[in-house]
Amino acid sequence: MKSITVQNIKDTFQLEVLTGADRLDRIITRPRSHRPGLEFVGYFDFFPMERVQVLGRKEINYLLTRSVEERKLHIGNIVKYHPPCFIVTTGQEEIHYLTLFCEQEGIPLLRTAETTTEFIAKLDGYLVKALAPEMSIHGVCVNVAGIGILLRGKSGIGKSETAHTLIRKGHRFVADDIVVLKKLGPTTLLGTHNQTSREFLALRSVGLINVVRQYGRTAFQDETRIVLDIELSPWRENALNNELEVVPQFTEYLGIQIPHLEVQLQPGRDVAGLIEAAANNWYLKQLGYSAAEDFMSRIQNEMQS
Incomplete structure (x- = not known):
């Protein structure tokens, strides 16, 4: 305890x-x-x-x-x-x-x-x-347009580089390498750093950078509520889901289920852009809007007319 x-x-x-x-x-x-x-x-x-x-x-x-x-x-x-x-x-x-x-x-x-x-x-x-229950995981934590996201994947997959791209797009960095997760309530999961690595981001081929000194105070925040778990993985042929609506999947941390998405990497894919799209899509769903349902509704209306 x-x-x-x-x-x-x-x-x-x-x-x-x-x-x-x-x-x-x-x-x-x-x-x-x-x-x-x-x-x-x-x-x-x-x-x-x-x-x-x-x-x-x-x-x-x-x-x-x-x-x-x-x-x-x-x-x-x-x-x-x-x-x-x-x-x-x-x-x-x-x-x-x-x-x-x-x-x-x-x-x-x-x-x-x-x-x-x-x-x-x-x-x-x-x-x-x-006094919140907590755990530490390997990953990167960012805040994209007010939406807390946990980036996971094998070492060297490109998590930190993706976070760097998001920072340059105006989003905020929270933690790199070691992300501390705290359970603040039955459905509230907070992501933060471990103090030692506060503000630091490690980029392969470049080294360690201080996000605040390089990009300003607005590029960093101490903590964020985690609402999306995104796993970066190697490209696998014929493995992407091309359906209109992806079947909901979840990852559990400290007894809290977080919506999970997998983003496969391949040269030319705009990974940071996909993460922005995923964040905005999650937000719209909280407002009750589904692009897939909207699209199907249009098709039905055309068929009826």
């Missing part, structure tokens, strides 16, 4: 540490944070104790309206479960009572000046990506 530490969150969001500076190595394994509202009134049946606990104005103001004894009871009932940490938003200061409990239990207490809604949105987005 993937994990991060409270220190990672503290550094990422530049949080102020109020107590527990020596406990920032506590482990976080659950994506998304939790606001302990129902727990303050005694309902603990579904309390996600493994999550980061965020206290906004509502929670703090509620505690301030309670008597000292009630406040101790409400806070004590939560800290005894030892969540990874507490984060107070909007720079609230009347929390000395919470600080004491966190000190006693050794739980980090941090603070941010951001509003609760804005901070939780950023924190949850970070946690989902940081």
Whole structure:
């Protein structure tokens, strides 16, 4: 199971540490944070104790309206479960009572000046990506007109060269050689780089190039949602599908099925152009348009007339 530490969150969001500076190595394994509202009134049946606990104005103001004894009871009932940490938003200061409990239990207490809604949105987005199941595959990842594509094929088949052509056409490069895939949801697969190879593209006979320095910042992006899996393969006689509509095929990564296409290589074939066509065709299908169905409809109309 993937994990991060409270220190990672503290550094990422530049949080102020109020107590527990020596406990920032506590482990976080659950994506998304939790606001302990129902727990303050005694309902603990579904309390996600493994999550980061965020206290906004509502929670703090509620505690301030309670008597000292009630406040101790409400806070004590939560800290005894030892969540990874507490984060107070909007720079609230009347929390000395919470600080004491966190000190006693050794739980980090941090603070941010951001509003609760804005901070939780950023924190949850970070946690989902940081803790997402992931795998690495050999290939190239590009973004063609806003559509994330994974290019695969044997070493030396021309994946990087094809990506270079797409970059020169105005599309964006994401990763070369090692593509990291992250599962962000039941149907969402994210493609990114492994940090070490960030911005670098290896071209045979030329060598390593830095895409950003050579073609500008707009030629690169850190990540993209993968919606097409395209395999580049050697030309095979009589193997291409010339039907009006190609039978849908899929490749599965981390339990998510991605539409799969095979593009065979031969001198003279515009591989980059075919990939652009495949991306645009996928987009039109999402809008409910099928060129094959449109064509057959025209033929039927002509026959009827």
